Amino acid sequence: MIAIETIDLTKRFENLIAVDKVNLKVDQGEIFGLLGPNGAGKSTFISMLCTILKPSSGTAKVEGYDIMREAGDVRRSIGIVFQDPSIDDKLTGMENMELHADLYDVPRDVMHSRINEVLQLVELEDRASHNVNTYSGGMRRRLEIARSLIHYPRVLFLDEPTVGLDPQSREHIWNYIRALKKRENITIILTTHYMEEADKLCDRIAIIDKSKIIALDTPQKLRCELGGETILIESNNNDLLSEKITEAKLVDNIMITEKELNLTVKNAHTALARIVELAVSIGVYIDNISIREPDLNDVFMYYTGREIREGGGSKELTGMAARMRGRIK
Numbered sequence: 001m002i003a004i005e006t007i008d009l010t011k012r013f014e015n016l017i018a019v020d021k022v023n024l025k026v027d028q029g030e031i032f033g034l035l036g037p038n039g040a041g042k043s044t045f046i047s048m049l050c051t052i053l054k055p056s057s058g059t060a061k062v063e064g065y066d067i068m069r070e071a072g073d074v075r076r077s078i079g080i081v082f083q084d085p086s087i088d089d090k091l092t093g094m095e096n097m098e099l100h101a102d103l104y105d106v107p108r109d110v111m112h113s114r115i116n117e118v119l120q121l122v123e124l125e126d127r128a129s130h131n132v133n134t135y136s137g138g139m140r141r142r143l144e145i146a147r148s149l150i151h152y153p154r155v156l157f158l159d160e161p162t163v164g165l166d167p168q169s170r171e172h173i174w175n176y177i178r179a180l181k182k183r184e185n186i187t188i189i190l191t192t193h194y195m196e197e198a199d200k201l202c203d204r205i206a207i208i209d210k211s212k213i214i215a216l217d218t219p220q221k222l223r224c225e226l227g228g229e230t231i232l233i234e235s236n237n238n239d240l241l242s243e244k245i246t247e248a249k250l251v252d253n254i255m256i257t258e259k260e261l262n263l264t265v266k267n268a269h270t271a272l273a274r275i276v277e278l279a280v281s282i283g284v285y286i287d288n289i290s291i292r293e294p295d296l297n298d299v300f301m302y303y304t305g306r307e308i309r310e311g312g313g314s315k316e317l318t319g320m321a322a323r324m325r326g327r328i329k
């Protein structure tokens with residue numbers, strides 16, 4: 001069964017196209033990640049599916065309901081955790097939950113059993129009577145997740161669920177998301193710019209850049225697409241080394257980041273010997289070399305020519321890298 005289907009879904013803000021003709025299908029029970037840098041269009045895309053924003057053109061269905069014609073049914077089928085915190089920190093955890101349950105017409109006689117159930121899922125039942133202003137960032141986020149589940153949504157939208165949280169809180173939230181999928185088979189759409197989050201949590205990922213989906217697959221397949229291994233080299237002249245490696249056609253793909261060369265090769269060990277030899281012959285000193293499996297950051301760079309940064313910003317690669325982008329055979 002398909003939980004979400006978008007057809008040429010588009011949003012324009014005056015001259016700016018925030019979401020550009022996106023076609024996407026998400027299966028029921030999938031954890032689907034939208035990965036992209038700041039301003040890529042992730043929140044705008046989600047807002048249209050949640051019926052908060054009207055598309056400029058195109059359309060979408062959520063749980064079989066049309067986002068324009070059946071917005072009420074869509075809203076009843078979904079839960080949302082917004083990018084910006086939206087809980088009332090003058091109220092207790094429990095009061096926040098009750099308010100939300102009322103908003104979603106959860107019947108009074110089952111309200112408290114449901115609230116306790118979802119609070120248990122995020123391990124906040126002991127803190128429910130405390131004011132939210134005494135909660136940590138991670139606890140607030142967990143309360144928001146619990147709140148979004150109060151009406152048993154079939155699709156849950158999480159817009160940057162773990163941004164700004166420490167690794168341990170992040171890990172906790174990942175566990176709740178996994179538990180939720182296992183227990184309820186609910187469909188989860190989450191946006192993130194954390195590569196690790198997308199990699200560990202998502203069944204499939206769409207990489208979004210500049211309002212378009214530029215790659216879509218399982219994390220594993222996206223990594224495999226790059227093939228082989230990634231070599232990182234720091235040297236005293238990355239530009240020159242990069243130019244000579246390209247000329248000699250030693251690697252499949254080459255990018256220059258702020259401080260290092262990022263090379264994609266089929267076999268790192270064979271390539272490495274030739275690269276070191278080449279560096280010596282042109283008088284470039286190599287300070288550091290490491291070899292690893294490609295990760296999603298490499299995938300992102302491969303498709304966009306830019307780095308996606310933890311915490312959000314993305315950095316344009318140098319002109320040289322931009323020119324050299326693309327597979328060099």
Ligand SMILES: Nc1ncnc2c1ncn2[C@@H]1O[C@H](COP(=O)(O)OP(=O)(O)OP(=O)(O)O)[C@@H](O)[C@H]1O
Binds near residue numbers: 017037041043
């Ligand atoms: N209400 C609005 N009016 C005008 N422009 C908007 C509006 N909302 C978003 N935009 C623009 O649309 C583009 C996409 O924004 P969006 O918030 O969807 O990006 P995002 O991928 O969620 O970014 P982030 O990772 O920073 O949350 C941006 O250029 C943004 O400035």
Ligand SMILES: [Mg+2]
Binds near residue numbers: 042043044083159
């Ligand atoms: Mg956003």
